[in-house]
Amino acid sequence: EYKSYLSPVLLLEVMSMYQSMGPIKEHIYKDEHKGGVTLKDVEAQLWVAEFAKFLKKSGKLNTPKWTDIVKTATFKELPPQDPDWYYVRSAALLRRVYLRQGVGCGALRKVYGGRINRGSAPSHHKPASASVIRKCLASLEEMKLIAKHPDGGRVITNSGRRDADRIASQVM
Secondary structure, three states, X not given: OOXXXXXXXXXXXXXXXXXXXXXXXXXXXXXXXXXXXXXXHOOHXXXXXXXXXXXXXXXXXXXXXXXXXXXXXXXXXXXXXXXXXXXHHHHHHHHHHHHOOXXXXXXXXXXXXEEEOOOOOOOEEEOEOHHHHHHHHHHHHHOOOEEXXXXXXXXXXXXXXXXXXXXXXXXX
C-alpha cells in the first residue's frame, strides 16, 4: 500500500500544479504512438544528428570542395571544427523547411546568424553566410528532399517528409 508523506493540503497543491501545466503527451511515456511519429515529436538535436548520419551514409549529398576552409558567417573567427558540419547544417535546414514551409534564404540567414564582436563598441546581430545556406539547400534539392515554391522559398517534398518522419521514428 502506498502511503504519502506529504500533508493532504500540500499533496492537493502539487496535484493542481501538475494539472495546470496542461496535458502531458502520452506518447513520450508509452512505446507506441498513434498515427505515427513525426519530426515534431522528437527533440531537434537528436533528430538533426541522426539525419546528418543518414545523409552522410547515403552518399547522395554533394558537398562542395571548400567545406574544410570556409567560415559559416562573417562574424565567425574560424571555420567549423566538425568535419561533418555540412551534413549537420543540411539536416538542420531540412528541419527548418519541414516546420515552416516556404521559408527563404534570407529568413534562414537570420536564424543561423549571431552576434559580432565589435571590440569596445556594442555587439550587433549579423546574418549567416548566404552562400553556405544556398549550397546546402541546392544539395537537398538535388536529393529531391525539398523543392522551390512558386511564390518563393522552399517546401519539403513527399519523399523528404517520408525520410524525415522515418528518422524521427527511429530516434523516438
